[in-house]
Amino acid sequence: MSETSMSDNQFSKLFAIMITFMFCLTIFLIFLARSNSDDVQTALDGESQVGVNDIITERVEPVGEMMVGDAAVVAEVAVTDNTGGDVAAISGEQVYQASCAACHNSGIAGSPKFGDAAVWTDRIASGIETLYDHAINGFTGASGMMPAKGGNTALSDDEVRASVDYMVDKSQ
Ligand code: HEC
Incomplete structure (x- = not known):
């Protein structure tokens, strides 16, 4: 037997220490895993709810909106239409x-x-109601x-009348 080899006694001591250490480490890792998995689960729950809401919002959105000319004006026109549209909310121009x-x-x-008086004279002569x-x-x-x-x-109709007024006004 060489000088460096351990006695059985020394070996079993070291072995016991190792076992205890590894046991403690295992317990520690189990706790760590549990607490983290709770966090992850909570995060996932929150996230998936947000994700689902987003998907629902996306799916119920209209596919597209028709834009003719200036988008802002068209949007405004649509809004005034919902309220009955009696008053021309945007100018004829x-x-x-x-x-x-x-x-x-x-x-x-x-x-x-627009603005060419010559082509408008006859049309204006037919009366504003006809033009409307x-x-x-x-x-x-x-x-x-x-x-x-x-x-x-x-x-x-009022918005169209307002725009006819504007055209006629600038074309005579
Ligand atoms: C797609 C092209 C086009 C657009 C957009 C358009 N017009 Fe016209 N408009 C015409 C044409 C073409 C005539 C001429 C028809 C004819 O006399 O043969 C005309 C004629 C008119 C006339 C004269 C009608 C008459 O009795 O002589 C008025 C008023 C008029 N448009 C108003 C408007 C107003 C208001 C708008 C916007 C809300 C508008 N137009 C948008 C093509 C258009």
């Missing part, structure tokens, strides 16, 4: 810019050009097809 300018600014598709009617309900004349409310059906 705003309605014109959002829903009519696309055609009437340049006079495309045979539309009477044609703008609100649509009109197919000699030069082209005017869509009802310029294609923006969210507009109230």
Whole structure:
């Protein structure tokens, strides 16, 4: 037997210490795992609820919204429509810019050009009520097809009248 080898007595002491240490370590790790798993579970519970809410909100959202012209003006128009839309809540100029300018600014598709008095004289002579009617309900004349409310059906009749007033006012 060499000098460095342990006696049986020394070995069993060391062995006992090791066993005790490992036992304590095991107990400690079990506690650590338990307390952490609680935290993780709580975090998961909270998170998944938030996640589910998000998914639900996402799924019940409308697929898309139709935007014609200036988004802000269109949104405002939709809001006023819900309340009955008796009063033109936005100015004729705003309605014109959002829903009519696309055609009437340049006079495309045979539309009477904004500000061009020559093409408006005869139309104005037919009376403002006729112009309102044609703008609100649509009109197919000699030069082209005017869509009802310029294609923006969210507009109230009063808003269309206001935009006709604005166009007529600036085109004579
Ligand atoms: C898609 C293009 C287009 C848009 C958008 C459009 N118009 Fe027109 N509009 C026309 C055309 C084309 C005519 C000419 C029809 C004709 O006389 O043959 C016309 C004619 C008119 C007339 C004259 C009607 C008449 O009796 O002579 C008025 C008023 C008018 N539009 C108002 C509006 C207003 C108000 C809007 C916005 C709310 C609007 N338009 C948006 C194409 C458009």
